[in-house]
């Protein structure tokens with residue numbers, strides 16, 4: 109029996125989030141430049157995106173570039189930016205064929221103009237697709253996102269547009285980059301690091317965490333299947349006891 113057949117089609121996670129890690133180490137192991145790891149990472153992006161879309165995952169969020177990544181050597185940053193543009197050019201037909209809508213979270217205002225333009229164009233081209241939404245986290249960090257939300261809320265209160273007593277977890281979520289996107293059901297991190305690295309800190313309150321030692325460029329469809337099978341074996345309780353968690357009550 110193929111691994112894929114072990115997946116319960118009635119319990120597919122709605123939202124899968126991924127910290128793609130280990131490109132640099134993958135390249136180093138092969139005696140190559142770090143950028144070669146990123147180049148091979150694109151194949152893993154394609155595999156995971158296709159596998160998720162085929163299984164009926166509704167949202168796939170990939171941590172592609174963090175706020176902190178701007179501090180990497182200029183050559184590496186530039187290589188990642190041009191890889192992003194090349195990949196968007198090469199994959200637009202795949203996105204259309206698979207009915208995938210592209211979205212981003214993060215501070216696009218500090219992305220190079222050409223990259224931002226390409227992103228906006230691809231977002232526009234795929235806007236009417238209603239299969240899976242592929243969310244690229246670019247120039248993103250959770251502390252940046254949460255601070256932004258707090259600032260915006262404070263401004264609205266000062267301007268008299270928002271009553272302080274209306275601030276609760278639902279309203280706060282509306283001010284985040286992930287507005288209208290359900291929280292991730294599972295967060296996958298590759299490369300054997302057991303950290304969250306400033307990714308979706310608000311949204312992962314009840315997310316199942318899955319870690320694999322494999323480096324990102326080695327990741328294939330089978331690895332996503334394994335993560336989902338592991339996820340499906342878990343009992344999600346959202347802070348309640350077993351009996352309660354089987355009922356579909358508001359979190």
Ligand code: FPP
Nearest residue numbers: 128129130131132133146149150172192195
């Ligand atoms: C982490 O590995 C990976 C990144 C910071 C970039 C991820 C980018 C890609 C997979 C390629 C392009 C992406 C898209 C969406 C087209 P690392 O460099 O931190 O590896 P290390 O921890 O081994 O140094």
